Amino acid sequence: MSTLFILLLSCSVASPVKHSLKYFLTAASGTPNIPEFVGAAVVDEVQVGYCDSNIKRAEPKQDWIKKLIKADPQHLEWYALKCSGNQQVFRANINGLMERLNQTRGVHILQRMNGCDWDDETGEVVGFNQYGYDGEDFIALDLETLTWVAPKPQAVITKLRWDSEKARLEYNKNYYIHKCPDWLKKYVHFGKSFLQRTDLPSVSLLQKTPSSPVSCHATGFYPDKADLFWRKDGEQLHEDVDHGEILPNKDGTFQMRVDLKLSSVRPEDWSRYDCVFQLSGVKNHIVTKLDKDQIRTNWGGDPQFPVAAVIGAVVGLLLLAACISGLFIWRKKNNGFRPVNISDRSDTNVTVEENTPGATTSGEK
Template identity: 60%
Template sequence: MKKMEFVFLLIFFPVTLSVKHSVKFFLTVSSGVKNIPDFVVVGLIDEVPVGHCDSIEKKVEATQDWAKKLMEDYPEHLQWYTQECLISPHKYKAAIDMLKNQLNQTGDVHILQRMDGCEWDSETREINGFAQYGYNGEDFLVFDLETLTWIAQKPEAVIIKHSWDKDTPDIEVWKHFLTQRCPEFLKTYMDVGKSFLLRTELPSVSLLQKTPSSPVSCFATGFYPDRADMFWRKDGEELHEDVELGEILPNHDGSFQMSVDLNLSSVTPEDWRRYECVFHLSGVKDDIITKLDKAVIKTNCVPPSEFPAGPVIGGVVGLLLLAVCITGVFIWRRRKNGFKPANCFRLIIH
């Protein structure tokens, strides 16, 4: 397509970016893991944690001011969440025992996780519900809302799939929740929390480096929403080699953070000026550009209060991050394919 034709299309047929809003629930039940709650559920709106409950406190707590107000204005929501928080631990602990028996498993440590909720597309107005389970850190079962059946993600899950497919009352419960209750929740939350959820905030951007030989990390924190991109470029061209992009992670105040590392081991000092970090927030015209300059790089030599010691830390400031590293225990990681094994089991609770 010629350049003028492309410009014509942009002017008379502008591209409308689709924005999706979501409500998600992350549930984790553990067996044989000491010194942590064996049941934790966290609710997220647009990827921001807004409430949680666990088997120790046994009560629902909102973590954002607008969510606290929602619980006051809509007590039926608090009642529903409280009921789920009290009933679910017993149900899912029994589910782990059932899985161990049906799969002929031994050993004390097992993790069952569930992620469910719905997404709303602001352009198409389409709402999609979803639910899936993970077991011991791997994808296990996914609910197909079109066929109202469970899809086994590994051979061991087939026997469970057949059993759950026959449970018609439970299938109807899932159908009702994903197609009616969850969308109603999301509509209410978007209305009550619109001043918070529909805002735009730019981040502060810093250059960080642990040691003189470490990669330089371009770290952005405090931005909202999470529809952002970040990259290094040289002489105006985006780099793909010697670059490592981190995940977008939530901060305690509902904003987000991300980082992108640049390996400078093969770059001479005189060439540093040719590099720059670019942060782009969806819907914002101007990018934030940070030139690679040794004079502005923060290192471990500065006081801890001035140095965010890595992207994970900022994501849990203000929340108690209960972390117990155990071999064979897994966590839910955000990625397209679902569950990912890790060496450290982390639960975010208040």
């Protein structure tokens, strides 16, 4: 669960313009096989730190992060305090939410994601801080108006209380506009060779059954700024194709697929079709012709079809989403990570909505 993201291969360097620092926190109730609290730090979609309620410590996940910690030992301690403090706050909050909503059993998830984006070309910084409960938005901070937005009636009490905490709002503004991008720039500096590399994928044609669509599957590419599509006579197809999402691999690279329905393809026209992979910053595209001899199948016990690999990737994705990124079946955005100081809280016994996004968690005090 906690083993993620190591370097697979390196190619030519392409420097992305936008960088992101995201923190994901999740508290889970009714999930015996998943830690009740999980936290992860992610830089440019690469996990750099992890903690959960089982291991009870913060763990760096990249060699370059370990070098940063060696130069600044307090950095890891900072994350450790953040992990333990947030665990206590989130446990109290999810219990309070369940009680308030008359939920006595079942699986329930409380999530937080915050952090910042930084454009290293324009200097633009965008901060964000959001909470979700059971897969739906709960409350979010609007940094332009310095007010909280409550899309759910259950969060209105929280909004009113937090809108009145002016000092805390100003602290948050300073964190997301100044401190968070400062951390992000430091991470990008230390991890430059890793984060700004370009990895090209292996591309395969896969088919489950003779009547199934043909999947053009690309895996092992980095960064995730890529496109994959089918063409006919050099023109991109928009009909009879199904585009999958870009998904993370365990080693920090990515995979994606695009399916072509063969019912629309006449046998004599196969040579007119090809699959094209494009990676941002790379001029040469990978083109794979639609060729029956190149399709890897799993019918008739054909061992060439990588069923285990595909299933493993899906399982890995679910574990990543559920345990590392905090079950973010919600909305993928950014997330910030700050130490919790429980002693600073004067409202630990109030209703959950009033302390769910605890003032001292992930960039808040």
